[in-house]
Amino acid sequence: MENMFCFQCEQTAKGTGCTISGVCGKTAPTAREQDVLTCEMISLAKTALDKGCIMPDMIDRIVDGLFTTITNVNFDTSKIETLAAQTREQWEACGGEVAIEPEDLFHGDENLISLRSTLLFGLRGMAAYAHHARVLGKRDPEVDEWFIKGMAALAEEHSVDEWLALLMEFGGVNLKCMALLDAANTGAYGNPIPTEVPLKIEKGPFIVITGHDLRDLKMLLEQTDGTGVNVYTHSEMLPAHGYPELKKHPQLKGNFGTAWQNQQKEFENLPAPVLFTTNCLMPPKPSYADRIYTSSVVAYPEMKHIAAEADGTKDFSLIIEHAIKLGGYAEDQERTGVNGGKTVTTGFGRQTVLDNAPAIIDAVKAGAIKHFFLVGGCDGAKLGRNYYTDFVKQSPKDTVILTLACGKYRINDLDIGAIGPFPRILDMGQCNDAYGAVQVAVALAGAFECGVNDLPLTLVLSWYEQKAVCILLSLLSLGIKDIYIGPSVPAFFSSAVVNVLVEKFNLHPISTPEQDLAEILGNN
Numbered sequence: 001m002e003n004m005f006c007f008q009c010e011q012t013a014k015g016t017g018c019t020i021s022g023v024c025g026k027t028a029p030t031a032r033e034q035d036v037l038t039c040e041m042i043s044l045a046k047t048a049l050d051k052g053c054i055m056p057d058m059i060d061r062i063v064d065g066l067f068t069t070i071t072n073v074n075f076d077t078s079k080i081e082t083l084a085a086q087t088r089e090q091w092e093a094c095g096g097e098v099a100i101e102p103e104d105l106f107h108g109d110e111n112l113i114s115l116r117s118t119l120l121f122g123l124r125g126m127a128a129y130a131h132h133a134r135v136l137g138k139r140d141p142e143v144d145e146w147f148i149k150g151m152a153a154l155a156e157e158h159s160v161d162e163w164l165a166l167l168m169e170f171g172g173v174n175l176k177c178m179a180l181l182d183a184a185n186t187g188a189y190g191n192p193i194p195t196e197v198p199l200k201i202e203k204g205p206f207i208v209i210t211g212h213d214l215r216d217l218k219m220l221l222e223q224t225d226g227t228g229v230n231v232y233t234h235s236e237m238l239p240a241h242g243y244p245e246l247k248k249h250p251q252l253k254g255n256f257g258t259a260w261q262n263q264q265k266e267f268e269n270l271p272a273p274v275l276f277t278t279n280c281l282m283p284p285k286p287s288y289a290d291r292i293y294t295s296s297v298v299a300y301p302e303m304k305h306i307a308a309e310a311d312g313t314k315d316f317s318l319i320i321e322h323a324i325k326l327g328g329y330a331e332d333q334e335r336t337g338v339n340g341g342k343t344v345t346t347g348f349g350r351q352t353v354l355d356n357a358p359a360i361i362d363a364v365k366a367g368a369i370k371h372f373f374l375v376g377g378c379d380g381a382k383l384g385r386n387y388y389t390d391f392v393k394q395s396p397k398d399t400v401i402l403t404l405a406c407g408k409y410r411i412n413d414l415d416i417g418a419i420g421p422f423p424r425i426l427d428m429g430q431c432n433d434a435y436g437a438v439q440v441a442v443a444l445a446g447a448f449e450c451g452v453n454d455l456p457l458t459l460v461l462s463w464y465e466q467k468a469v470c471i472l473l474s475l476l477s478l479g480i481k482d483i484y485i486g487p488s489v490p491a492f493f494s495s496a497v498v499n500v501l502v503e504k505f506n507l508h509p510i511s512t513p514e515q516d517l518a519e520i521l522g523n524n
């Protein structure tokens, strides 16, 4: 008998769905409450549309509620219950009705559930980006309105063609949301510049900060200025080192740890507290649970949570005091990435790459660069993910690897050489910097007077959670074809949906690095 049903991420049980408890550590009660919250938000959106009843905080409620339900974000059933109850109160006050019951959310016709779930999971991903942009003061009315439109659409009947059209429209809106976040991040902290990041941990007290929220990092840096407490990024926070307004704080020393899925091992004996600003939080082991702090929508029962004040500021004094009390390491600790490298380089953001476009174009014209690969996306625990490391290692020396998001930890300490002044691996940033990668692709297409699909560029994506879903839909909405995706096809794509994506977009499930490289480079 099913205790729950969740199939939103790549590590879902048996590749079909978690039904007893989540592989991610989510319990059945938490999963059920997330379904309740999702249905309350759908009812709220439907009420808003049907009754014209718009309340000022309604969009933020939906954005934060969706963000809460992303994989590895919030494991606190009572907090989710509270959000659901507050959402229900709001639509009831507007005279709304139940739009959909939780037990119907993922049950029904296989293809319609697949299409509906794809939109829901995409909306969850976009919510994370909208949240990060909002805390930096950026909103886009079109994006905000689409949260209502998209959520309400989940309770409506649509033909397959109508669902596909909605998904493509959503992909275009998500691109605008990523553009908004790009403007928010670069507007607040400057355009990223190439920066070598040490993996060494210096002696003395320190804090590790993980997740995507640059504003949390900025506030932490301002509050640790002059305290003697160093700050190290972890996982998706690594690209922060490239932003001028963040890197100017000398205590932002380097990056700690490797991929997010190694945290239970890497945090075990750490003499420092860890701040989670977003996913991916794994259930903390008792040995280090007292050193975990959460902020924003991230939560785990009994973990210390740092909430925002009414003006959005956060007081990190508790975690700073904790770092001082723990004291850090007595001596400097030499650390390496998974391939043995002692440093990693980040900061090849959109603007830096575009500034170098003339030299890149010359290198292509001279034959020094034959092909670009965007090898990016999420990391995860699945063994098959060594495909991405092997793909990069086997890529010819006249190819450039653009990368972004946390999957880069498999490759970012590799030394695979350079082409002229450019290292062959260029880290463009976090997952939302897929927007920057699109801008680069469009600029190159303009320079070569061709379409993006005609460029010597192939996207080789790894997916894990729902932000990858919204990015994939944005890429498809732009008409980008021949994307390779792995390590497996999402469980929520029915075989009919996969067939449509293969036929329409020539989507390729990954095979082996040898076979895919041969296929892409025409060596078959």
Ligand code: SF4
Pocket: 006, 007, 008, 009, 010, 011, 012, 013, 017, 018, 021, 022, 023, 024, 025, 026, 031, 071, 072
């Ligand atoms: Fe399973 Fe992923 Fe859902 Fe967690 S988020 S319950 S691992 S499908």
